[in-house]
Amino acid sequence: MTDLKVTDDVLADAERLLTRLHSEFGGIGHHRDDLRHVWGAGEVAGAMDSFVDNWSWYRKKLLSSIESVGGLVSSAxxxxxxxxxHLARTG
Structure with a gap:
């Protein structure tokens, strides 16, 4: 049987990466207004608006999941x- 080996460095890296991901996905929302001028025709702009609205809903769910996983990693x-x-004290 193989022993489970988890280092603090691995968990710390996971926490850092999840924090970065959360920050990146959290900051995407402002791009909608930045790009509106390049969408062109009304139909294209309408389709892009719909896509961005849909993406915003999924992005919020993703952000929530990233937060949850981050909390689990922190707890672990x-x-x-x-x-x-404890093991060091009782060793």
Missing amino acids: RETFRETDR
């Missing part, structure tokens, strides 16, 4: 740290 990291401290 703290649990492993506490377990290491």
Whole structure:
């Protein structure tokens, strides 16, 4: 049987990456207004508006999921740290 090996560095990297992803996806919303002038004809602009509205809804769900996973990673990291401290004391 193989032992599970999780380092604090791996969990810390995961936390950092999730924070970056959340920041990137969170900041995408302002691009809608930045690009509106290049959409052109009314039908194209209407279709793009619909797409962006739909994407906004999914982006909010994605942001929520990223937050949830980040919380789980943070909890796992703290649990492993506490377990290491406990094992060191009782070693």
